[in-house]
Amino acid sequence: MWEPINKDLLGSAQETRKSLTYWQDVWRRLRQNVMAMTGLVIIATIAFLAMFGPMFSGYSYSEQNTALANIAPNIQLTNIGGGDYVLVHNDYKLIEATADGELLGAPEIIEDNKAEKFILYRINGKEVKFDYSVAQKNRTKGSKVSTENTDMKTKYDIYVNGKLIDKYNVKDVWNKSYILGTDNLGRDVWTRVLYGARISLTVGLVASVVNLFIGVLYGGISGYEGGRVDNIMMRIVDIINSVPLLLIVILLMVVISPGLHTIILTIGLVYWVGMARLVRGQVLSLKEQEFVLAARALGVSKTKIVIKHLIPNAIGPIVVSMMMSIPSAIFTEAFLSFIGLGVSAPEASWGTLANDALGGIRSYPYQIIAPSVAIALTMFGFNFLGDGLRDALDPRLRK
Template sequence: MTEGNVNNNKWAPIDKSILDNEVIARPSLTYWQDAWRRLKKSPLSMIGLVTIVIILLLAIFGPMLSKYSYSEQQLNFANIPPKFEIYQVKDKFVYVHQEYKLIEVSEKGELLQRVVESEKNPADKYNAFDFYGDELVIDYSYAVDKSGTNGAKFTLELNGEVLQPYDTVSNKSYMLGTDSLGRDVLVRVLYGARISLLVAFIATLVNLIIGVTYGAISGYEGGRTDNIMMRIVDLINTVPLMLYVILLMVVMEAGLKPIIIALGSVYWVSMARLVRGQVLSLKEQEFILAARTLGVSKRKIISKHLIPNAMGPIIVSMTMMIPSAIFTESFLSFIGLGVSAPQASWGTLASDALTSLRSYGYQLLYPSLAICITMFAFNFLGDGLRDALDPRLRK
């Protein structure tokens, strides 16, 4: 056919917009990239992740940035709260302690020194002080007869004249106050985070190594081997954790090591059961049968195929077990089976504060709040990971 015989009316140019149908809208994502994309869509999960990162940074670097150590004692400044009322005495300022001691402070709330009593009279319920040539008297008889003005338990008198509170200020020297030995509560809470998180992460690491390996071998071998291995797990799980810790403390010194060993010897059993169930469902899949046909060894099938395909539930379970380990360590320390003084975990801080709960409730509030925030953060992250790593929810 020659060019002159072509009928141009029967031909039309192709619309190039058709080619847009073949354009890839977004690059292909791997399983983990897609999981991260879906995890970022959960606000609570991201809040939990950011909170965990902040807690870890504070635990590592917080005590280094403070001018006080976790064991440094200032007995003159014992049991001073984060906020307190100050009184103006001419150009000076003082704070009246709940134990009717007098502390000289700055107008902004910095603790300067304790004022020594010139006279203590428990019979008449008053303490007298020589304060830069002036006489200050703390009359705490109102704490007995309840007749103080506006419900006050004491009055502060300057040369016989009753002073009124000047202002309520924050404790600039110790942001979260001090404990019964004058130690900085903030530094001890941050240091306690090191102990509690160390125990939790070591228990999780043991969980990962022993629990995953044990459960994978049990599920893959099946039959008699599986029955024997699971009965061992049942036997370990029947002995209470408390008994493990007490027995270890009889053999070893009390402290952090028995708790770590006890948690490491018990916490992996639930992970082993989880991994066993995942392996039982995966080992009959076609890709495992193909690997067997090609002569791949059992060790490589478990390490290269089964465990990687079960990592979603494993990571979720590990994330959920970290707060459980923190709570267990805190409970053991709370009842006196934890680290020994002067070391402190959140549990020992809560236990020490319990004796003075009614007078100095802030000492119990902050370690308890730290435990709650950490457990909520890990639970939020665990819930988000459970949804993000579920392949049935991929879109």
């Protein structure tokens, strides 16, 4: 009764494009979103630098060199003749450097006369006198007149073998020894920013894992059970949500010492409540669908219905919420570290870096710019990617 069909008749019935699965279609639409892909590249770059950057920096996050403290990424070198260059530090001292910007360290001091305000150095056989008594001329008895807004070059004179040199014969170069400069203890800002990225990304990863395993299951069980169980579980969420985060951190520090583990424990205690509310709302709307009724009729257990049917159907909002919780957790860690409730010295966190740089923000602004830019780029990256995932995972926007 069956006859082979003529294949020539199937020409108009050929599929126009390859069939895509749901996740393949999500990836296709995500790639078309320029901002989402930009965010993905930013996150991948930061993660790569955090993992492998410190291996190639040449410094550790705690290595100190007080002789090279508070040196900016861009420096001005003064030519003292004979191919020798020095950096005039804001702390009224000289630092020897090469012509291309590599710092060699503090030169040999012959005499440090604090009474007459000069320092005598020996640099490659030359006697270099750094006279900063000019900076004291604007100071009068009983008053302190600030000269911060004047040119640094007006505050000193440099003599080489007794001859006054042209202190305006300078060249601007990039600091090749410390690409982002040094902090007040002579530590490499670039290396400390990279270590801060490790801590921040660790906190973000913990927040996402907590949301996935606690918030999703808690909200799924609450929404599916309903009634008294749902009421009790949601009241617990309300109680946790009503306690300020800062108070929880302080109470935990009374019990355990401050540090990264305290922040991780705090995030584990409170960061899942938003996810639980979201999943509960999704499950409440999904559990009345026909596929859930069919699963019940087949005798599927409640656990399998929640894990294998309800949660996978709410995966779109769950993924977006997880992605949005990561920058929130990173910013929370930076805030807690900034106010002194985060990681302790000498560990480096973006919040602690900003806190350490706050005292010298006018003299050394680069120290606070570096962690601030890192935090901002991370926030932008995760927010862009989260917005793109929200659009890509929405089935109503499928084309």
